Amino acid sequence: MGHGLSWFETREDALLTMRAESDEARNWSEMLSAKELERYARHIVLREVGGPGQAALKEASVLVIGAGGLGAPALMYLAAAGVGTLGVVDDDVVSLSNLQRQIIHTTPEIGRLKVDSAAEQIRALNPHVLFESHAVRLSAANAMAIIGGYDLVLDGSDNFETRYLVSDACFLAAKPLITAALGQFDGSLTTIRAHERNEQGELNPTYRCLFPEPPPSGTVPTCAEAGVMGALAGILGSMMALEAIREIVGFGESLVGRLLMVDARAMRFETLRYRRDPNNPLNGDAPDITDLSGHR
Secondary structure, eight states: HHHHHHHHHHHHHHHHHHHHHHHHHHHHHHHHHHHHHHHHHHHTTTTTTTTHHHHHHHHOOEEEHHHHHHTHHHHHHHHHHHSEEEOOOOOOBBGGGGGOTTTOOOOGGSSBBBBHHHHHHHHHHOOOOOOEOSSSOOOOOTHHHHHHHEEEEEOOOOSSSHHHHHHHHHHHTOOOOOEEEOOOOOEEEEEETTTTTTTSSSOOHHHHHHSOOOOOSSSOOOOOHOOOHHHHHHHHHHHHHHHHHHHHHHHHHOBBBBEEETTTTTTEEEEEOOOTTOOOOTSSSSOOOSSTOOOO
């Protein structure tokens, strides 16, 4: 009798699961047009993505800070993947020296605002994506309003001032952040969800747990001064897009608490684990950053 009851419960559970999956399938298939089903077919057949994952991408909104070396490939792959809304913050214009690595821009676009150049390329690549341009410099005055309008933020900025501003704003706005940086032949990437807790109930680390303070001004040469390998920007920018897709769809292991480091000279990838610093000023034991007043 016990065996029969167990079988009945298992069968009922299976039927409920099948009905739920059937309803979910109907829901996502209604969200995607025939053209979208064909466009994203190679995603949809992936077990880890499927129709529900593709529908989640369509519903998602992602903000990219900078339409430069990192932002350019990230934007293109996010658009190709079908992220429903893409926002870009960049007040710069396209210059000839950008084209060695910023592949979203083309020669005829020189002198044009990067957000306008990027918008045109994204529309040509995927007309199903809503593109939002923010032709401003991110600052303490506008960061919360801009970041607060998106589900996820990718920081492809090229200066420490902006990186710390973005990381602090994302924590205060409770938004996940994917941040990357480039050197001449090296780069790094990590995901920050400092407003959340891990499976053990511990607070996740912040950007400031990894890099407590920015280096002194003038000690790190700029891209223009030191140079950068263009294809490396493509690698890191594409990986930012992949991490964004992972965060939206929910497959595999996130880079939360892990810093991925790339050495292009040796073509070596290494991962460094890092933990929350109880002395960090954001979610530490005695936090003292509660707004963006310390930023410009």
